[in-house]
Amino acid sequence: MSISAVQNDKADVQDERAAEQALIARAKRNDYGAYEQLYRLHIGRVYALCRRLCKDRDMAEDLAQEAFILAWRKLSSFRGDSAFGSWLYRIATNACLSYLRKQKPFQNSLDIDNTEEESMPDDVDGQMGLEHAIEQLPHGARTVFVLYSLEGHTHDEIAGMLNIAQGSSKAQLHRARQLLQKFLG
Amino acid sequence: MTDDTDDIKGTPALDPVISDSVELRLARQIRELDREMMPERDLWTAIERNIADYPQRKPFNLQGDWMPYGVAASLIIAIAALLVNVVGLEQRNSTLLAADYAIDSIDSGYVNVRNPMVDQFRETNKNLDQATLDDLYRNIEIMAQARKDIEMQVRANPENTKLVEMLMRVHERELELLKQDYSQPGRSL
Numbered sequence: 001m002s003i004s005a006v007q008n009d010k011a012d013v014q015d016e017r018a019a020e021q022a023l024i025a026r027a028k029r030n031d032y033g034a035y036e037q038l039y040r041l042h043i044g045r046v047y048a049l050c051r052r053l054c055k056d057r058d059m060a061e062d063l064a065q066e067a068f069i070l071a072w073r074k075l076s077s078f079r080g081d082s083a084f085g086s087w088l089y090r091i092a093t094n095a096c097l098s099y100l101r102k103q104k105p106f107q108n109s110l111d112i113d114n115t116e117e118e119s120m121p122d123d124v125d126g127q128m129g130l131e132h133a134i135e136q137l138p139h140g141a142r143t144v145f146v147l148y149s150l151e152g153h154t155h156d157e158i159a160g161m162l163n164i165a166q167g168s169s170k171a172q173l174h175r176a177r178q179l180l181q182k183f184l185g
Numbered sequence: 186m187t188d189d190t191d192d193i194k195g196t197p198a199l200d201p202v203i204s205d206s207v208e209l210r211l212a213r214q215i216r217e218l219d220r221e222m223m224p225e226r227d228l229w230t231a232i233e234r235n236i237a238d239y240p241q242r243k244p245f246n247l248q249g250d251w252m253p254y255g256v257a258a259s260l261i262i263a264i265a266a267l268l269v270n271v272v273g274l275e276q277r278n279s280t281l282l283a284a285d286y287a288i289d290s291i292d293s294g295y296v297n298v299r300n301p302m303v304d305q306f307r308e309t310n311k312n313l314d315q316a317t318l319d320d321l322y323r324n325i326e327i328m329a330q331a332r333k334d335i336e337m338q339v340r341a342n343p344e345n346t347k348l349v350e351m352l353m354r355v356h357e358r359e360l361e362l363l364k365q366d367y368s369q370p371g372r373s374l
Contacts (some may be wrong), residue, residue, distance in 0.1 A: 030241050039229055042223025051222055065228045072236040117357055130214040150238060181207045184214070 020084055028075055035075075039068055042085055046092045052146045053096040055135055063099060067092035089151065097161055100143065108141035110164055110172075133183035137176050144169050145176035263291050264349050284343030288336055295356055302363040328359045 020041070026034035046067055051060040057161070071078075071091050078087055100106040134142060143162065147153045148169070153161070155169040264287075303325075310321065335352045342348055 017251070028241050035236070036229055036233070041230065044223055044226065047224045048220060048222040057225070061224045061226060061228060064224060065231055068228070068232045069235050072232075072241075073239050076241055130211075130218055150218065150220075176209075177211065178209055184211065 008111050018084075021184050024075070024078065024080070026068055027072075028059065035072060038084070042088055043068075045085065046088060049089060049146070049151065050096050052134060052150065053093070053143060054100060055142075059099070063095050064092065067095045070095065093147070093151070093161070097143075100139070103139075106139040108145075109138045110143075110162055110168070111140075130180070130184065133180050136183055137179055140178060141172045141176035144172035145180070149176075188190065196313060263287060263294075264353065285340055287343075288340055292336060299359065299363070302360065307364045325359075325362065328362060331355055 019037070023034045023038050027038060043064065047060060047064045050063040050067070051057065054060055054063060067088065071088050074091070078084065134145065137145060137156050144158055147161070148155065155166045155173075158164075158169045159166045251317070306325075310318065313321070332352070332355045335348060335355055339348045339352055
């Protein structure tokens with residue numbers, strides 16, 4: 001890639017960031033149209049995160065909705081120290097984890113010693129797609145895999161979010177990868 | 186960021202070639218995975234309905250929420266001190282001097298609060314049309330003039346508590362006026 005292409009890309013990113021900052025500023029002044037634009041920009045990633053963490057489509061939609069409502073209520077405290085997207089995904093992640101923590105199977109599956117007891121799909125030798133394979137993972141392994149491999153969190157961060165040891169997070173990730181390799185054939 | 190080299194001790198060793206191939210394939214599939222999915226129903230309608238009940242409020246800051254109340258509290262204390270002084274002084278000249286001194290202190294504190302709020306007011310309402318802005322600034326000017334007139338009256342008649350109360354009300358009203366965001370629907374003088 002040429003230097004000018006890199007410079008153009010950098011300028012595009014800066015323009016996008018500036019446009020997003022302008023939308024945030026307008027939303028902070030109760031401009032609902034601006035917030036709708038922010039919603040349209042980020043709903044895809046927020047929903048994908050919710051869908052992969054909680055599996056259930058309806059619940060994922062409810063959680064994505066809740067994330068945007070919570071973000072609106074906290075918007076005045078958003079100072080722009082981090083990207084708006086990162087801030088929003090963190091809110092969505094917390095909403096999902098808060099929901100999952102209330103589910104007993106999820107709590108049980110965070111203990112790596114309990115994961116053997118979870119029911120596994122019969123059709124494990126097929127060439128299923130990665131998306132479907134992620135859905136088949138046990139709760140704990142899936143959560144750590146999504147947060148680590150797809151969302152880019154560190155084991156330290158995940159351990160804090162799930163209130164588990166870093167070693168447990170690493171073990172869950174290892175298990176997720178093993179199972180995915182098995183599912184993917 | 187993540188460190189994909191994490192591993193667990195004690196796992197059975199796979200053939201390195203097969204393991205690398207499987208790992209690479211998984212890594213490639215993860216890279217190619219869609220980062221976005223769209224929900225089947227449009228969530229915006231429900232979100233919009235919900236957030237309409239929670240309008241944004243200005244963040245807590247010096248020009249914002251607590252300052253007018255702080256000013257009001259300071260004014261009450263200052264004016265109470267003024268009245269005590271006024272009652273306690275026997276000489277008319279001394280009374281006037283004390284009143285002048287108290288009013289100067291109050292005015293100086295008040296202006297220190299008011300001026301940053303005027304700047305904030307200009308910034309908040311800069312997108313309004315010129316006619317509305319002219320109208321707003323005219324009203325602010327009227328309020329400021331009323332404040333100055335009442336201050337003069339208080340200096341001349343420090344025993345008149347009604348004048349002092351009126352001055353306090355004008356201070357409060359002026360700060361309230363400057364706090365508003367008139368670009369929002371339903372806001373007017």
